[in-house]
Amino acid sequence: xxxxxxxxxxxxxxxxxxxxxxxxxxxxxxxxxxxxxxxxxxxxxxxxxxxxxxxxxxxxxxxxxxxxxxxxxxxxxxxxxxxxxxxxxxxxxxxxxxxxxxxxxxxxxxxxx
Amino acid sequence: xxxxxxxxxxxxxxxxxxxxxxxxxxxxxxxxxxxxxxxxxxxxxxxxxxxxxxxxxxxxxxxxxxxxxxxxxxxxxxxxxxxxxxxxxxxxxxxxxxxxxxxxxxxxxxxxx
DNA sequence: AGCGCCGGTTTCGTTGCGGTAACCAGGACC
DNA sequence: GGTCCTGGTTACCGCAACGAAACCGGCGCT
Numbered sequence: 001x002x003x004x005x006x007x008x009x010x011x012x013x014x015x016x017x018x019x020x021x022x023x024x025x026x027x028x029x030x031x032x033x034x035x036x037x038x039x040x041x042x043x044x045x046x047x048x049x050x051x052x053x054x055x056x057x058x059x060x061x062x063x064x065x066x067x068x069x070x071x072x073x074x075x076x077x078x079x080x081x082x083x084x085x086x087x088x089x090x091x092x093x094x095x096x097x098x099x100x101x102x103x104x105x106x107x108x109x110x111x112x113x
Numbered sequence: 114x115x116x117x118x119x120x121x122x123x124x125x126x127x128x129x130x131x132x133x134x135x136x137x138x139x140x141x142x143x144x145x146x147x148x149x150x151x152x153x154x155x156x157x158x159x160x161x162x163x164x165x166x167x168x169x170x171x172x173x174x175x176x177x178x179x180x181x182x183x184x185x186x187x188x189x190x191x192x193x194x195x196x197x198x199x200x201x202x203x204x205x206x207x208x209x210x211x212x213x214x215x216x217x218x219x220x221x222x223x224x225x226x
Numbered sequence: 227a228g229c230g231c232c233g234g235t236t237t238c239g240t241t242g243c244g245g246t247a248a249c250c251a252g253g254a255c256c
Numbered sequence: 257g258g259t260c261c262t263g264g265t266t267a268c269c270g271c272a273a274c275g276a277a278a279c280c281g282g283c284g285c286t
Contacts, residue, residue, distance in 0.1 A: 007209035008138055008202070014216065016129030018244070025121055034263055048244060050264060060219025070253045071262045081219070084212055089121070091204045096120035099197055103127065106173025106194070131274075147233055158275055163234060183283045184232045 014059065015085065019044060019052045021092070024078065024085050027062065031077040056082070127172065128198065132157060132165045134205070137191065137198050140175065144190040169195070 015021055019041065026037055038049060053076060056062045061082035067073040128134055132154065139150055151162060166189060169175045174195035180186040 007206040007213065008135055010209035010213060011124060011134055011202075011205050012129055012131045014213075016125055018125045021124055022121055043245095045245060045247095046264060047246090047266090051244090058220055058223040059216045060223075061216070066263095071260090072252080072264090074263065081212060081215055084208065088204050088208050089124075091201050092123050093120040095197065095201050096123035099194060100120065100123060100127075102194055103172050103174075107171055110171045110173075148231095156275090158277095159234060160236085160276090161274060164273090179233095184230090185234090185282080187233065 015088075017052070019048065020056060020061075021085075021089055023052060023056065023076075024061070024082055024089060027076060027078045027082070028086060031065070031075040034074055034076070037076070061085070128201075130165070132161065133169060133174075134198075134202055136162075136165060136169065136189075137174070137195055137202060140189060140191045140195070141199060144178070144188040147187055147189070150189070174198070 022041055023037065026032060026040055034046075034049070034053075037053075038044060038046065041049070044052075053062065053064065057064050060079055063077045063079055065075045065077065067075070135154055136150065139145060139153055147159075147162070147166075150166075151157060151159065154162065157165075166175065166177070170177050172194075173192055176190045176192055178188045178190065180188070
């Protein structure tokens with residue numbers, strides 16, 4: 001129980017990082033270019049974005065397709081494996097919409113003490 | 114889109130850390146004592162466990178009940194808010210059971226290059 | 227007096243994630 | 257020759273999470 005391969009550890013193990021979930025969301029509607037990801041993901045720097053994308057490619061969540069044009073064009077696309085995360089992200093979003101305000105209220109009340 | 118209060122950010126924001134999900138799992142069947150949590154959560158030190166529990170208490174996910182006995186006895190129990198995370202953790206576990214092997218295979222193939 | 231139990235705290239150090247800023251390669255365009 | 261574009265890389269740094277090990281307070285037991 002509870003080693004890195006344990007199913008219960010998957011959140012911190014793979015999608016607990018800061019940007020992976022948002023990248024999956026951004027690619028939900030179809031392939032996007034590097035620059036098109038930097039826009040909606042406000043605040044991500046190119047370094048962190050490229051690290052995130054590389055890790056996701058390594059794990060088979062996205063495919064990277066580079067077109068030999070100029071200026072260079074690179075597209076990132078969800079694989080079926082990456083797409084399979086969408087229901088999980090939906091569930092997280094639903095939980096958040098319903099319960100996050102309550103959590104924040106509890107935190108604020110605690111801090112007030 | 115995608116600030117800390119955005120529902121999509123909830124995984125890293127609150128349950129993306131290493132131990133919170135497992136603590137919720139351990140408390141699923143009922144209240145447990147500090148020492149009873151350290152057992153199944155192999156590898157967690159008392160310091161990290163107490164930090165995790167304190168953060169969860171602050172956010173209203175668990176309640177801490179100290180009995181003034183000796184030797185001291187302290188029990189931790191899920192609140193309704195904490196319990197509401199269970200379906201999300203179930204979904205994560207289900208995804209993991211179904212897809213984690215594929216992810217690991219992709220990673221291994223990538224590392225082989 | 228000394229030991230053990232429980233539920234921690236303290237100290238110190240390591241690791242890793244994320245961020246800032248500067249730089250780069252190749253071609254197009256002026 | 258200089259500048260812009262895309263899609264990055266590199267070097268450096270700070271902070272927070274994580275972890276190992278030692279210690280502690282109160283009581284009961286022997």
